[in-house]
Amino acid sequence: MDLIEPKWMDRMRSRARILFRQYSLPRWLVFLFDGSAVILSFHFAYILRFNFEWEAIDLGLTMGQSLIVLGAYWFFEVIFRSFAGLIRHTTIRDIFNVFVATTSSLLFLVLMIITARNYGWDELLNIPLSILLIHFITLNACLFFVRILIKMIYEIVSVKPASRKNVVIFGAGTMGVIVKRVINGDTANRYNIVAFLDNNRKLQNKKLNGVPVYSPKKLTREFLEKNRVNTMIFAIRDIVASEKTEILRFGVDMGLEILEVPAVENWLNGTLQLNQLRKIKLKDLLGREPIQLNMKMIENGLRNKTILVTGAAGSIGSEIVRQLTRFSVGQLILIDNAETPMFHLESELKVDFPHAPAKTILGDVTDELKMDQVFRKYQPDIVFHAAAYKHVPLMESNPHEAIRVNVGSTAIMTAYSLKYGVQKFVMVSTDKAVNPTNVMGASKRICEMILQARSVSPGNRTQFVITRFGNVLGSNGSVIPIFRKQIEEGGPVTVTHPDIVRYFMTIPEACQLVLEAGFMGMGGEIFVFDMGEPVKIADLARRMIRLSGFVPDKDIKIEYIGLRPGEKLYEELLDEKERTMPTYNPKVKVAEVVQLDHKEVLTWVLDLLDSCADLAELDLIRKIEKLVPEYKTTNWRFTDTLGEGPFVRFDIYPD
8 A cells, every 4th residue: 555644744745846836946046056155165165274273264365265266166157057957857967067167167276376376476366275175075065965955855745656657667778777867857757767677687686876777587567566667668779679579568468558768860859858758559569670671673663663553542552652652653543442541642642742743543443444544544564453352251241242343353453454564563462362261362362363374374474473461450440440449439349269360560561561572573473471470369459458558357358259250260371282482581482382274264263253243142152162172161151051061162173
C-alpha cells in the first residue's frame, strides 16, 4: 500500500506547488544574490585567513578589495550567463557555467595581483592569494549548495510521489544517460527512475549517476511488483532488430508501457524532449532488419517508364504508388473502381507527392473495353497488378465474384499486356494460394497459373513475375484494424482459434520487396518473401490489448469463435512440390514450380470464365478443384452437400 501523508504535510506540499507554479526568481534577483554571495564569502575568507582576529582586519581595505572582486565576478557571470537558468531546474550544465565563471574570475584576479605587485600598484589591488583561494572554494560551495537545495525542494514538493511513474531505462549508454537527464529536468516530474538495464557486464551492479544498473535478467515480475515499475524506456540505437524485438515483446508481455527514444535526427533542434518519447507500435514487434534494396537496379528499371498500377487505392496498391514516387518514372497510371479511396489517394498525391506524374482512372479491371482503351492510350511499359478480392469468408460466400474479379482481371490484364508489348507484368499473390483451402486462395493460385502460362506462350516478350507473401499489418479489413476497433469498443477481441498462426509483414516492407522482385524476375518466376517467424494471432491480440493500456482477460476479454469457412490454422509459402533458390537479396527467394502446359491451362481458365456466371455454386467449386488439384476446401457448405468429404479430383494434365 502507498504511504498516506499527514494532512499538514500535504497542505505544505500544495502551497509549495502553488508557490513554485506562480513565481520564479527573476534573473536580476539571481544576479544580485550571486553578487551578495561574492561579497559575503570574500569577507568570510578574510576572517578565516586571520583566524577570526578581527583587529587584524582593515575593514576599509577589505571592503574596497571586495568591490574589485565583485566587479570581476559580475563581468564573467554576464559573459557566461551563469545566472540565466531557472534554479529549480538546475542541471550539470548550469553548475558547469557557474564553475567556469568563478574560475575565470579567479584567474583574472590572480593575473591582476601579480601585475600589481610587479609594478608596485596601489595596495588596494594587492589581495593575498590565499584569501582568493579560500574565497574561490567557499563561493563555489555556496552557489552550488543553494542551487541544488532549491532544485531538491522543488522536486520534493512539486509532485506527489504516488503520481509519479516508476520507470526502468533499457540501455545505460550515452542514450540512456541523455534520457535520465531529460527526465530529471522534466518540469512536471512525471517519472521516477528505478534502474538502468544493460547487457554490458562492466556496468552491471554499479551505479550510474546514482541509479543502479542491472542485468536484463533482473526484469522479473517480482522485481516489477516490488518496485512498482509500470514503464520501460528503450534507449538503445545500435541493436540487432531481432534482439530489440525480443526485448520489446518481453516488456509488452510483462504488461509494461514501453516508450522508445526517437532517432536523433528527429529531436527538436537537436535536443531530446520528454514528450518526444513515443509508445512502441505493433510493427516494432516484427523484429526484422531493414530491407536493403538494389536501388540502382530499380531506378534503372523505372526511369522514364509509364507504369500502370491496378487496385491503386487499396492497401498494397497505394503503397506501391508511394514507393514508385521515389523514382524518376515517366508516368503513373492508377486504376481502381473504389471512388472514395481513389479520391483520397489523388488528394494525398497532390499534397505529399506533387511532383509525381500521376493519372488516376476510375475503372473496373474486368471491363475489357475500358482496359483496352487504357492500354491503347497510355502504352504502359510496366504493370503492377494488385487489384483483387482478398477477404476469405466473403469470397467463400461469393465464389462467382472471386473467379470473375480475381481470375477475370488477371486474364484480361495479361492478355492486353501481351497485345500492347508491356515489358514487365508483376502480380501480387498470397500465401493462401499454396495448398488452398478456400476460394480466394484457389482463385489466386489460378492467377499464378495464368502468368506462368503466359510467360511460356509462343512469341511472348513480356516478363510475367509473381510475388507471393502473407498478411500485411494494417491492410484494409485485416485482423489488426478489426482488433483495434474491438479494443476501442471495450472488447471482446474475437480470435478464431487459440492455435491459429499467420505470417506478417508491414505494408512498406511488402511493397519494397514487390519492387525488388519485379526487377529480379526474367519471366515465369514465383518470388517468395521471407516473412520471418509466424505469429500466433492470440498472442497478437494480447499484445495489442497491452499496447492499448489494458490487461488481457481482465480489462478486455479474448473470445474464441472457431475457424471460419475456408480458413486453416496455418499458411504456407510453398507447396510440398516446390523448392526455393536464393537470390542476391536474402529476403527474396525464387520458388522452383512445376511446369504447366500453357495451352491447357489457358483453355481451362477461359472455359471457367465463360461458364462462371451460369454455373451453380457447387458446379463452380467442382471446376475450380479440377483446375487446382491441391485445392481442398474446408467449407462445410461445399463438402457436406456432396456427402463424401472433399471432391474427387482427376489430373487435367495427363502424361
